[in-house]
Amino acid sequence: MSVESDVVKVLMVTPRYSPSVGGTETHVYEVGRRLAERGVALTLLTTAPAGSAPSVEMADGMRIIRVRAWPPRGDYFFAPGIETVMKSENWDLVHCQSCHTFVPILAMRTAQKLGLPYVLTFHTGGHSSQVRTLFRGLQWRLLRPLFAGAQYLIGVSQFEAAYFCLKLGLPVKKFEVIPNGASDLAAYLPSGETITPENALIVSVGRLEKYKGHHRLILALPEIHKYCPAARLLILGQGPYELVLRELAKSAGVANFVEIRSISPARRAELAMTLARASLVALLSQYEAHPVSIMEALSLRKPVLVANTSGLSELARWPLVKVIPLRSSAQKIAQTVAEILAWPPRAEDVPLPTWDDCAERLLTLYQRVVSERRAQCVS
Numbered sequence: 001m002s003v004e005s006d007v008v009k010v011l012m013v014t015p016r017y018s019p020s021v022g023g024t025e026t027h028v029y030e031v032g033r034r035l036a037e038r039g040v041a042l043t044l045l046t047t048a049p050a051g052s053a054p055s056v057e058m059a060d061g062m063r064i065i066r067v068r069a070w071p072p073r074g075d076y077f078f079a080p081g082i083e084t085v086m087k088s089e090n091w092d093l094v095h096c097q098s099c100h101t102f103v104p105i106l107a108m109r110t111a112q113k114l115g116l117p118y119v120l121t122f123h124t125g126g127h128s129s130q131v132r133t134l135f136r137g138l139q140w141r142l143l144r145p146l147f148a149g150a151q152y153l154i155g156v157s158q159f160e161a162a163y164f165c166l167k168l169g170l171p172v173k174k175f176e177v178i179p180n181g182a183s184d185l186a187a188y189l190p191s192g193e194t195i196t197p198e199n200a201l202i203v204s205v206g207r208l209e210k211y212k213g214h215h216r217l218i219l220a221l222p223e224i225h226k227y228c229p230a231a232r233l234l235i236l237g238q239g240p241y242e243l244v245l246r247e248l249a250k251s252a253g254v255a256n257f258v259e260i261r262s263i264s265p266a267r268r269a270e271l272a273m274t275l276a277r278a279s280l281v282a283l284l285s286q287y288e289a290h291p292v293s294i295m296e297a298l299s300l301r302k303p304v305l306v307a308n309t310s311g312l313s314e315l316a317r318w319p320l321v322k323v324i325p326l327r328s329s330a331q332k333i334a335q336t337v338a339e340i341l342a343w344p345p346r347a348e349d350v351p352l353p354t355w356d357d358c359a360e361r362l363l364t365l366y367q368r369v370v371s372e373r374r375a376q377c378v379s
Helices: 023-037 081-088 102-114 130-134 136-142 144-148 158-168 214-227 242-251 268-276 292-299 310-317 330-342 355-378
Strands: 009-013 041-047 055-059 062-067 093-097 118-121 152-155 175-177 201-205 232-236 258-261 280-283 304-307 321-324
Touching: 009 023, 009 081, 009 102, 023 041, 023 062, 023 093, 023 292, 023 355, 041 081, 041 102, 062 081, 081 102, 093 102, 093 355, 102 118, 102 144, 118 355, 136 144, 136 158, 144 158, 152 158, 152 355, 158 175, 158 310, 201 214, 201 292, 214 232, 214 242, 214 330, 242 258, 268 292, 280 292, 280 330, 292 304, 292 310, 304 310, 304 330, 310 321, 321 330
Parallel strands: 009 041, 009 093, 041 062, 093 118, 118 152, 152 175, 201 232, 201 280, 232 258, 280 304, 304 321
Antiparallel strands: 055 062
């Protein structure tokens, strides 16, 4: 490390990246390219998609290094190549994105061995496995020494930061809250053209996992049809629960009214047009820290329906957001959906956080950490 250089050399480590789709992947894409635009020498270290080889490429101002992970199609992401890459260069700072897999564990352990400062953004989410969900508390306690070694721990919501502060018993000053941004998706819509929402199109967003709650809307769709026979459900996401959702739609007799597909985070125009055509965007998930997909819907001033739980509850402060109990019956979900479709909330401008805000606050945090370290080196 050169103490004279003003360029911050950051290694950002994340389990998955594009073409994988998800909130963390979108977060890394949005802040990574903005940090690069602001002069950060950013290397993104991630795992190679199943069936593909390790690679190095340049994209959006970032160098992207992909290493192999095992098992190839699992979500544990044991990737020994992480340590090899971390040892290959001198980094000013390591930023670990997410805390669920072996990738951030290995990155934090290696940073400690190398004496590198690191920060962690939690990006917590739910899990479809009840066993793994039950063991989450134990998992966080076992990881406490690694969390405690971070210069800063970043929550994407007040809920997430408060949860870990209480669970880990670490000082409040170690925690920062930097929310996900709301992309200005309107900028990707055709200029001067008004996009009319399709009649009763409900878009359920999120990875295709059971905990995300897509099945709740499928099961509620027959009841919704009693109020609105034309209602259709578009499920946007990818994941292992897709076949189950398709079979559920068949058994519920609504397969002809349910579509399931995904859109890459890089295809912003397609995503913007799809959400703009929605009459309602929903996420009935049992756990979310601060969902990127809902922020994107709010940026287009879409009515939103979420479960009243975890970080989703914080969204209720915005007029466009309606919350309902997580365990609501199909009848209750249908009634709420029908009310929103019949009497949508007024589309008001709301002061949403932006990705520029997020990147600026991260850059300030990086500079603070690096300045403290350089001062220690000089002294």
